[in-house]
Every structure is written in C-alpha cells, then in structure tokens.
Amino acid sequence: MQANWEKEAKEHQKAYKHMLEKGNRNKMLRELPRLHEEAFSKIDCLQCARCCKNHSPRFKQPDIKRIAKVLRIKEGDLVARYLRLDSDGDYVTQKSPCPFLADDNTCNIYDDRPSDCRRYPYTDEDVLLKRVQLTLKNATVCPATYAVLEELLKLQGH
Template sequence: MSIDISPPKEKAQKAYPENKQLFERLKRKKPKNLDDTFHALHEEVFEQIECLDCANCCKTTSPIFYERDIERLAKFLKIRPSEFIEKYLHIDEDNDYVLNVAPCPFLDSENYCTVYEARPTACREYPHTDRKRMVQILDLTLKNIEICPAVFWIVERMKERY
C-alpha cells in the first residue's frame, strides 16, 4: 500500500471533527492497549514513510527549545548560548523559546538536518506517536495530524480500531 506523504493540512482539517471526537472518547475511556496500538501503527506507517521525503515538520513549525537544547546546539555550533538565542530564537506566547523563522534554518535543500547530532529534544521525539501514556498527549497528536503525514495515517488507522 502506498501512503500519500503530501502535507496533510487540508485532509486533517476535513477530518478534524471525527478525529476530535475519537480523541475525546479515548481520553474518557483510557483503553489499556492505547499505547500498544499507537506504537504498532507507528511502526507500520513508518515502514512506508521516509521522513526525509517530507520534512514538513521542519518546514512549517518550530520545536520548543529547552535550556539543555540551547546549550547543546550552541556548543555544536561553537557559539555562546546567548548568541544562539539572539541569532535563532524568540519567546512565543506560551513563554517558550522557538525558532524565529520557518523553515528551520538548519534544514538543508535535501531535507537533512545540519545539526542532527545536536538537534532539540522535541525534534528527536517527533512526532511523539511512539511515546508512553499517549492518552496524555492526544491534544498534541490532534495538532500534529495537520503537520505530519505519518501522524495523519496513524490516526486514520486508529479510527478502524476504535
């Protein structure tokens, strides 16, 4: 089966009411096998999707940068953390450090991350569909459906199971 990896924003917006309803039901019922289901579908979908073919996350959104991320990246780039902040980051409405621009300034023309070894924790964990206690991040997952084709397809397959 071939998976469409085009940015899923329009499809996700169309499916939003159905997805929100599913996630509200999952939050209420808290099925014991929810993590296992997410993890199995994560593996299944990522066998068919290569992140480098898409990189929509890097092209459209910013991760949150924690102090340890800033320090790690500054060290990697051989600059002071204050220089890293000044050059690349600002504080958003949630009081988090985020990138000044999209696409990510560290994304190259072939969708490779030029700071991959030092990338932020949020990038390391994205799209978060293989985490424990998925019920706690269903709101984040609902947002990520619009950004990541893999999340879109994971949730489409979730609907078949729940």
C-alpha cells in the same frame, strides 16, 4: 500514502478529537508502537520535512547549551541569531523553515537536535492522547500522524 491525506486530515478533525478524548485509552496506547512503526516504514521524513518547514520545536536550556557548543558559538549568540520567546515563554525558532534545515531536508544539527525534534510527532507516546490539540495540528502537518490516527479510527470501529 494517499495524495489527499492533508484534506482528509482536516475533514477528520472532529472524529480524531472524539476518539482521542472518548476512545479506549488502553487499547490505543497498546497499539501506538505498532502503528508508529508501520507509518514510518512507509514514510520517508527526508522526502517530507513538513515538520521542519512548518513548526518550531521548543529549545530547552540543555538544548541551547548543547547546540551552541556544537556550533562553537555562545549560548546568547545562538538565542539572538536563531531563537525568540513564544507566548508560552519557550524558545522557538524566529522563523520557518527551521534555520538548521538543509536544502536536502537533512538537519545540520541532527545528532544534537532538541528533544521535541527527536520525539516528533509523538505517535509512539501517550502525548498523542494527552495533548489532543497538538495531535490534531500534527495530523495536518505530518503524514505519519495522519496514518496513525486513521488506523486508530479503524480500530475504534469508525
């Protein structure tokens, strides 16, 4: 991954947006699994953890129930201690970085982490195309998203 990927991700926002909104959807969807694998074969999330340091997943009720059980605390205590309601009415972490992120960039609740964490950065899902604003934001946080979008641009002839 090139050193200035963050700067490039910001500079390419318009091109990404145009591609995601106007590009050949079926072609992009067909390529996502391969591009996702390719990106993650080169990127070590444990060296990065920018997602955990900068974003919060949504904690859905099943996540809260499961995580509280694993931590052996009441669901209400989990919410009070770690979460808050955001403007969309979703539970998210009270602050960044995520309180479950360890010093070595591992996750203290990895096996029981929220669905958003499991799926992030959605580079192998149609979410990449459906939620353009989220994808554009993720491109500036996650080097894998940046890598996938750059390859998609090349495939679209940009």
